[in-house]
Amino acid sequence: MPMSSETTKLPFKIKLSYSMGQIGDSLGYNMYFFFFLFFLTDYVGVPPALAGTISLVAILWDAVFDPVVGHISDNMRSKYGRRRPLMIMAALPYSIFAFLIFNSISLGTQATFIYFLIMTILFWSSYKFFVIPYFALGAELTNDFNERTTLRAWSSVGLYVAVMVASALPPYLLALFEKSGMSGQLSWRIIGGIFAVGILLSAFICWHFTRGKEIYKHEEQKNNTMKKSSLVKALAQIVKLKPTKFLAGSVFFWAVASTMAMGGLIYLMKYNLGYGAERQSLYFIINSLVCIVWIVFINKTARHFDKKHVYACFLGIGSLGLLLFSMTGFPSFAILLIFCVVFCLGDSTYWTLYYSMMYDICELDEYVNDSRREGVVTAVMSFSQKLGAACATWITGMLLAFGGYEGAIENQSESAHQMILYVNTLMPGIFGSLAVLAILFYPITKKRFYSMMTALHAKRSHKKYSEEDFKDML
Template identity: 30%
Template sequence: MNNRHLSIKEILGYTVGSIGDSTCYNFVLSFFSFFMITVAGVSPVIAGAIISIAIAWDAVTDPVIGYMVDHSKSRKGKRRPYIFRSLIPMGASIIFMFMNVNLPQTQKNIYFLVLVLVFWTAYTAFNIPYYSFGSVLTDIDSERVKVSAFREVLGYVGIFCASSVPTFLVGCLLKKGFGDSQAWLAAAVVSAAITVVSILIMWRCTKGKEPIEENVDVPSMHARDFFREMWSLMKMRPYLLVIACALFTNVYLTLFNSNLLYYVTFNMGMGETQASAMFTAMNIVSIAFIPFITKAVAVFTKTGVFVACTMFSGIVMILAKFVDINSVVSGCIYVALVGVGTCAYWMCVFNFLYDVIDYDEFKNGKKRDGIIMSYYSFLLKLGGAVAAGIQGILLQKSGFDATLAVQPEGVRSMISSLFTVLPGICMVLASLAIIITPLKDRKMEALRASLEKKRNGEEYPIGEFESIL
């Protein structure tokens, strides 16, 4: 295995893919529902249903693709072929999803449903092999933290491209006389181009980086084995806690990001340019906070740092419900404080998953990074679906009317809750899931040392981590 230090060039070559990952994921997550409801004329409930159906489809495709990656025997590697084949359908579907097609309402609803199914399937085919790739670059925990730091910085570049750039571009085009449909289509084209180019660069830079020994004695794919592996994973308590954390966090992320534009538009009486400023403030603070989290993880533990940061941001969001956020300055301060927890999540979550992969390999004798990442990917999107469903139902119940420039007081109160207290509660729940995980950092360091001896056929101790087995 890779018990070695990575060069900066190697780290950058891999982590540049997170620009494309963050761009496409956050652009769709933040604006697809808003586009369908306010531009394409889809009802909030139908829009939520479209996103939820797509996630139900992912319940099938995510573990299947993860299983296929684990059992791939390609000479070109287990992961890179899937990444390359996902690029065209992923980029094209982003563009077509943000076209306000002139169709009867039923056909329009079906149009958006088909495209979101294509997008999430293609995203899964990229996302699972991309992040499982990180588990084989190196076995050294400190190097994994370093990779996470670079990936986080470039991930925030992607978030900036997915949030600040589109809202700024849409705002500028609207001022120049373009229609809503034209402005959002232009934003989608830019987001798709950034996604495809950055992932293509990563694909080229990682050539030859997958371990050759992975292609030796890879078992064939069988439906019965697939379901057995699913069941065995669902019995692993440490894994269930990590993916529960992912579920709660991504409900928070979807509610917070998608309702920021609603809040700025209807509660603050402003527009896309001001929303862009708030997104930018959150991204800048999050990037600036990365070195502090990296240092804190080295001094303390990633579990402790994660819990402290996410709990802080969760409490800030809950308390913000009782504060009047009515200016760009107060809005920027709020999203910046929330960004602390978001930064900690993206810095730590993949290392939690890599801990599970190492734990599973030691306990069960299998390296199942693909299928382990698949349920994370599924919960990532399930969180988005749950949030989209909640948002659609609550907006509809509150009396939201997309044709009104000024919404009733009850609607504005609901938008405020969707932007503050509800995502805050989800962030606190995500923090609690990690508090009770048995895979603590020091035990995992001892387990990894014994795992390397086990791979080499040597005698290995288990005393320091016997309790987690």
């Protein structure tokens, strides 16, 4: 299968350095989705429906802001490239607001709502200026169909290292600090500070060691022949691309499933299963290790078969597992671990392959529209992901309230227990099934992508080419 000489393989150092940026992204992201709702309901005293609304508004703002940041990143011109200046400028405020959102204050219900709404909006805004350029940078480091999967596999390992830290460390530290006599509010403040430092360090390492490694940077500076367009036009052109619609739909639905299933675990383990901090931390560590093992298998499978088919198959298994486990009630820790293995196959596949599939749309954009807009392509997918996550946190808060959950009491009602179970299993399983259905219509395959790249290389050189082998992508 022909492939142009422009294909770029990546050395170990770059893959490792790029994955550090994923740690910076995922420490704040997962700390938020694992514990922010729980922190508001159980330590600040915000009613669950109101806490869910704070997340909904803040994350919707983040989602709407995605295309703006992507467009700014695509049109930035500097000797340091289009992505890395924004990444380093955003790293410090991102880490500061990651600290501030876990600071409890007592200002009354209305003032507390306003405070946390402002802090979360600032948190997600600064996060966005780091993460959109970071993900777009991945498409500029290599244009090889399989190498992009491997790069994302490395990043996914970084993601689950961060997930392990962000999920297992807070319950352990919280129990440790409270046992020593600290208040829960002060304990969360210290935990927020620890994570802020981790975000800043990992973001700097990624920024520093990926300097000058973009494959398109120098060519664009010497002769920028790409067409420029307004944000509205860029969005319209990218959304019009056939693969964008189906990948964005799948990303949205699994974001709902993943956020509900993972964010609800702290409620499930504390109230339904009665697990203390040590058992909770143990589960989250096992969860992350299982995901890392799955990533190795997913990467090898996706290099031999089409990413699309691997993605659909493994998300399907994860979704089926969620639906089946809604009927078990998790009678033992062993059953919870089986749930972990099945769900993590789908979730690890999502976080590993959807970015790699997203990168392939960037070359299609260049072929169809004569523009390289990795930032806006990334923003469209990030918008879908954040919209799904926002809906998930709002739905979770509303369902908990409907089930009669009260954060101020230790023993929840039977209806609250049942709703917590459904938030972790049945509802995510339904949304996960919709994610699988959407991706079945995604048209980019390895054969079609390589044929398009050959045509794109010919088009750049003003030579003749044919669209016959990849017309289904257009």
